[in-house]
Amino acid sequence: MRRVLVPTDFSDNALNAINYALEFFKYEICVFYFMHAYQDDIYTNEALLTRKTLEKATNLVSKKSKKQLEDVLKIVKEKHPNPRFTYRTISSNNVLVDEADKIVDNENIDIIVMGTQGKTDNRKLTFGSHTLQVLKYVECPVLAIPRNYKYTQPKHVLFPTNYLIPYKRRELKLLCEMLAPFRARVDMLYVAKSDKLSMRQEDNKAFIEETLYKNDTHFYTVNKKHVSEAINDCIAEYKIDMLVMVNTRHSHLENILYQSSIDKISLNVGIPFLALQNIKRDNF
Structure with a gap:
């Protein structure tokens, strides 16, 4: 349930x-x-x-x-x-x-x-x-x-990651089960100068592929200087229906959310945005 x-x-x-x-x-x-x-x-x-x-x-x-x-x-x-x-x-x-x-x-x-x-x-x-x-x-x-977003089935999902964080099985399973009825395609986006991964990154990538077994999952590497720019470009070019990011230490999403002022956030999210929470946040 x-x-x-x-x-x-x-x-x-x-x-x-x-x-x-x-x-x-x-x-x-x-x-x-x-x-x-x-x-x-x-x-x-x-x-x-x-x-x-x-x-x-x-x-x-x-x-x-x-x-x-x-x-x-x-x-x-x-x-x-x-x-x-x-x-x-x-x-x-x-x-x-x-x-x-x-x-x-x-x-x-x-x-x-x-x-x-x-x-x-x-x-x-x-x-x-x-x-x-x-x-x-x-x-x-x-x-x-987002405001005024009209419901459409999520058929194409973008999931940017640097493969450096050990994902929670429960949260990846949640994503897998939520998307399965729609037969959604999940694009894992790695923004880097090279697609060569460390052993840790390879293990985390394999864990993603194993846990999202019900989904049509694809892995891409894009050479861009700014992560937000790469994400926005992909959303526009590939008609993405949902954006997924992980909020944890040293992640793309933390870098965006924890800038000095919320009006400096450079990610223009015009589609449903799923933030997975990988660790307990500090009290404020």
């Missing part, structure tokens, strides 16, 4: 991510956890908030959150009736990243699905601040869906 956490702020972007998740997992038996962490909403008008009115404001926001989750559940059941699915709603007076982290641990979540942007919808940024925090700090694979 697949356990899927779907955080929502009830924006159009969040609803779009929900629709994508329900289509993407329609062949699997799934439990969906629709979660709204509303602590930030309580303090939206902090200038008008006092200790006396805090409890009242919290109750109002809590009731609104639960009602909106009920509305989401009603829409989901009407638009995506599926006997394989069961649903749970979670309304929490917490910040998003902390609540997501707690649910992932308590419910043994397999994957988080959310929009690349939330209500603020800053189109100049690849990821909104909440999505970026989840990507960086929650120990769980994250599938981020």
Whole structure:
């Protein structure tokens, strides 16, 4: 049974991510956890908030959150009736990243699905601040869906790697099983001046090939100076439907996510983006 956490702020972007998740997992038996962490909403008008009115404001926001989750559940059941699915709603007076982290641990979540942007919808940024925090700090694979992306079956997947990291079998198995119903092609992209690999790299490459046994997997080497440029070129040229990267020490994705400012991210993700989490992140 697949356990899927779907955080929502009830924006159009969040609803779009929900629709994508329900289509993407329609062949699997799934439990969906629709979660709204509303602590930030309580303090939206902090200038008008006092200790006396805090409890009242919290109750109002809590009731609104639960009602909106009920509305989401009603829409989901009407638009995506599926006997394989069961649903749970979670309304929490917490910040998003902390609540997501707690649910992932308590419910043994397999994957988080959310929009690349939330209500603020800053189109100049690849990821909104909440999505970026989840990507960086929650120990769980994250599938981020771009704004207005219309669901299409993932037939061609790009997976850039340097073959230096020992992948988690559970996460590669997750990728394998998710893509198998679509008979997707997976292109493993190695950006380097030479396709000669070390013994460690050869072992990790063999492990990938062994674990993705249900998928049509191909291995390529591209000579480019900038990894982001190579990825963007491949996405455009080969009509890639999904991008997969691993977030760990010294990986391509860490170099992108941990630049000094999020507006410096040079990866222009216009397709669903799956970030695998290879090690536990530092607390922040």
